[in-house]
Amino acid sequence: MIVQVALISPKHIIDRSFDYIVPKELEDAVKVGIRVLVPFGLYNNSVEGLIVGISQSSQFTRLKRIKSVVDTKPVCSKELLSLCVWMQNRYLCPFYSAFKLIVPPKMKTVIRRWVSLQNADTAGISEFQKKIVDILTQNDGIMEYDHLGELVSSPAYHRSLNSLADKKVISISEKISDSIRELTIRIVKLKISSDEAYAAADELFKKHAHVQGNMLLALADSEKLTTSEIIALSDGNYSSLAALTEKGFVEIYSEKKVREVYDESDYIVTNEYEPTDEQKPIIDYIDNLLDENKHEKILIRGVTGSGKTEIFLQTIRKCIEDGKRAIMLVPEISLTPQMVERFVSRFGKRVAVIHSGLSYGERFDQWNKIKNNEVDVVVGARSAIFAPLENIGMIILDEEHENSYKSEINPRYHAREVAEYRASANGAPLILASATPSVDSFYHAKTLGDYKLFEMNNRYNDNSLPSVEIVDMRSEIFNYHNMSPISNRLEFEIRKNLEKNEKTILFLNRRGYNTFVSCRQCGYVMECKNCSIPLTYHMNSDSLVCHYCGYSIRNVSVCPECGSKHIKFFGTGTQKIEDELKRLFPEAKILRMDRDTTSTKGSHEAILNKFKNGEADILLGTQMVTKGLDFSDVTLVGVLAADSSLGVDDFRANERTFSLLTQVCGRAGRGDIPGRAVVQTYQPKNSTIEFAKTHDYIGFYENEIKFRKRLNYPPFCDIISILVQGKTEDIVKSEISSVFEFVKNSDDNHNNIIKLAHPMPAPIQRIKGDYRYRILIKVRDADLSLDILHEINNTHIQKNKNTTMIIDINPINMS
Structure with a gap:
């Protein structure tokens, strides 16, 4: 059996898969979407990878074997795997970058390599290898691979270590662990009845084993307790607990504990409202789509307070009754608490929450609940669109006009586009809603007919707008x-x-x-030393802060340019x-x-x-x-x-x-x-x-x-921004000029280009010490320019190691 493996290590961002042989004993454990450890590179170091395909043969010879299987079940469904591939092409990002969006943050296999001294005999080895042996000897014969490498600091380190391993002087081993995992707690439980526990406690008190006796009494009243709870209640210790275990009075076992992000008891159960004359046709229309398993895009323009959320709640209830699940997106973390309250009040604990404000452990547990089909609704900010939800019946974007649905880091995806992909793949309706829809969305609904348009012009309670x-x-x-x-x-x-x-x-x-802060005498403005923007004064810390890179200095009372004390805050x-x-x-x-x-x-x-x-x-x-x-x-x-x-x-x-x-x-x-x-x-x-x-x-x-x-702006075109940044201004300018010439002379792209702007400094010319230059291209359809954009991106990756290139389709932030 052969598997195709995509590397998912930040140190090995290579946009292709590699074929590996599956050992006979691992064949039953191998599935698409499972993580594995594979040997990679000259020294066959273990690297984490994802199985993206399975076949019986390969066009390559001398294949290596996978080392081990990390997961018992796939971390990535075939639908999400297809989504990663689509994002690779659409947003010009590595597979690794797309994959990291569909798993919890910090979820990775930690591989720690250890070097152990097996034979201190230095006969027949080089002076450099003797140095390695000496360092190991001074450190009790065992060290971490990377730490030892830092101490010897030589490009010959890896080769020398492998040579020593071949000569049986040392051995190299690996310790594998998960960076984040399920939380387990130790539970203590009686193995005898409560009456027997009371009797045993009396006997222990007679023998002056008061701590053990108190532990039994606590358990007789509570059935089971965590180890920390019983030790605190009895003012005891772990040795007393171990003694009770040896006597057969109690048993200790591990139990999974979910790091909850809300308490269902905090919310009052709510019932559905009677729909208004404006709400009912929308609810009926969406319900019919759910009955027909039909994908369609719907735009709801409803004035503030018109009852859009009640439409979401009632249609999601129908979705759940049909045995399907829903994703509900909000644009800001600040909106999540109110939306969670409404959804938990209606649907109880079958609601999961995902946003960046949660701890890594909380996000992992929420991801696990979704993956194990323990929830019906996922509520969250932009990243919730990647929830591992199966059998999706509908996806909703509330406040669809918000810029925060567009990512400004790689991959530069828009949640609306990802939602369209997932809704289409699942045959589910996509609902966009806002009091002020984006001009693009409203044009696509009203003029092009790409979305079914509904409008609500009255507030739910018939109150007038303010x-x-x-x-x-x-x-x-x-x-x-x-x-x-x-x-x-x-x-x-x-x-x-x-x-x-x-x-x-x-x-x-x-x-x-x-x-900003300025000198009234010479006009000097206090600017960030790393970015070409003014510093902002914060009174609480009496400091000047850059909101782009975080650089800060103490507030100034004297102008650093002319020495004047006439400093003014604007x-x-x-x-x-x-x-x-x-x-x-x-x-x-x-x-x-x-x-x-x-x-x-x-x-x-x-x-x-x-x-x-x-x-x-x-x-x-x-x-x-x-x-x-x-x-x-x-x-x-x-x-x-x-x-x-x-x-x-x-x-x-x-x-x-x-x-x-x-x-x-x-x-x-x-x-x-x-x-x-x-x-x-x-x-x-x-x-x-x-x-x-x-x-x-x-x-x-x-x-x-x-x-x-009139000016040919979206929705009548797409805008592509190609930005190059780096520490050396001349190198940055040279690369962006080369990109401009390549685009200008590209025959394949000519008919699609409406306007190609000459290279210019970005509006904020320097951020975090990097010079920034860009070109803007107006095109009729960005999809038709993807081939040339990939060519530009690949050329940059191969030839320009001292600069960073950012290609953004329809950027939200033009700075």
């Missing part, structure tokens, strides 16, 4: 001499909310205290707004939600629970507070810098601004009390802001689609 008031911040300065980032109108509305005990959400799309961040709120409303309880306050495990949920439970009057935050949050007692939303995202060098700037404003304003008025929003801007007549004021998505879309068509 009234929106635009405040011209120029008037605040020139007419009212108000230099505060909080306008007079917003201050008045917040004060009114505090008096009525109603809650307020404030949105500012900047973290930190000030956006811009306003969330920390500064928090201080201003405390000054204006000293009686108010304020919570701040940004990356700085949510960096620890469980912090998103803790902040939202405090706000939900009435422990705060005002929730101030960045984009985390703009979508998905559903608090019935929030009646006021304030947007502090509505136009900050309009001035970005990105054709999607209007779309992002409209979505942000519409989504955050939609957090108000979800209960019985009407909501209101105050939007502060320096561009009150900007059309995007005016459309957001009236919640007019259709008006915004029609205006935006004309602009996109």
Whole structure:
């Protein structure tokens, strides 16, 4: 039997499979999707691989044999294996990079090699080999292979070690372990009845074996306890426990313990609502697709508060009743706690949760539960689309317009595209939903008919959408001499909310205290030494921080350029707004939600629970507070810098601004009390802001689609970014110029190219010390350019070791 093995080691990223012979004794254990250890390279070191195919013959001769089988059952289904291959081609990534997405983080086989001294006789060996023997002798005759290599530090090390092994001077062994595994706990259980345990305890007390007696009494009352629990209860030790085992009173065994990510008892069971006239046709349509096992793409545009989540819940219930399973994606970790609460309240413990905020152990256990078919629904952020769920009946992307569904690291996949692939492979409907669908999705639904379009224009409780008031911040300065980032109108509305005990959400799309620090005398701006961007001031640590590479320095009081003490802070961040709120409303309880306050495990949920439970009057935050949050007692939303995202060098700037404003304003008025929003801007007549004021998505879309068509931007084309970065600017410029010439002179790609831009420095020219240059290509269809992109990528891998190339199709971040 021959197996085709793809290497899945970060040290061996080779995009091809290798044929290996399966020893007779391992043939029954071999399946596609199983991990194995194989000999690889000149010295046949063990490398982890994945079986991707099985055959009876090979075109190659002198094949090596696989060493061992790691798994008892496949870690990768055939569907997910096909997905990895598709991603390889679509996103120009190695197989290894795609595979790591479908297994839990840190899941790998740890191979530790040991060198043992077998014979200290140094006759007939070289001086260098004698040095190796001496070092081993000084270290009790055994050392780790890599540690020994560091001490001798020679390119001849591997060859010399193999020579010593051939001469029986040393032996080389391997110790194999999993980097992450199921958690087991040691359990103590009575082997005798409770009555017998009481009697035995009395006898032990008479013999002054008080600890053993107390242990038996504890077990007689509890049946079974963990070893740590019984030792704590009896003030005992492990030797006393061992004595009870020897006497046949108790037995000790291991039991699997799942690291749970939620407690089902924390949630109140909820029942289905009666669907509205707008919800019912959508539910019926999806139910029919489920009955027919039919794949179709559906876009639901529903205003904020229209009841999209109830549609998800009721159609998933139908999906489960049909014996199928569902994936529910949300764009942000901050949205996961509320969505988990709704799903667990409806479906109980048959819900798994996956997102990057979980510990490695928790993610492993959730992955295991899904793989073992112990759950019906997977809820999570972008990475949950790779859950090993079988028999998928439907996939849902909530807030489908969100940029966070696109990965900005390799592989640069979009969760929507991966969801389309998996839904199609399973014959399942794909549901996209948003109050502000992406312009691309709405165009594909309304004009091209690629998606079935449903629209919900009313809130579930028939409440009106919040009234929106635009405040011209120029008037605040020139007419009212108000230099505060909080306008007079917003201050008045917040004060009114505090008096009525109603809650307020404030949105500012900047973290930190000030956006940059500059010298008023010479104009010098404090910049990151590694990146070509200004440092941001953080008041809590009195430091200047780069939000790209993490570089930080103590705050400056003297200009490093001219020596002036006239240092000024420009811009306003969330920390500064928090201080201003405390000054204006000293009686108010304020919570701040940004990356700085949510960096620890469980912090998103803790902040939202405090706000939900009435422990705060005002929730101030960045984009985390703009979508998905559903608090019935929030009646006021304030947007502090509505136009900050309009001035970005990105054709999607209007779309992002409209979505942000519409989504955050939609957090108000979800209960019985009407909501209101105050939007502060320096561009009150900007059309995007005016459309957001009236919640007019259709008006915004029609205006935006004309602009996109006129300038040939997506959805009327695809944009490909090819970026080269490295430490030496001349090398980077030379490579990007070569790529440009290759694309320009490629006959195969000519008819597909709409516009090829000349090489230019990236908008942020340097990050983490790397110079960055790029070309942008507008093409009619990116799929038609994949062959030439693979050729460019392969040439880079073969010839350019001192640079990194990033090829991104329809990038979200244009910097």
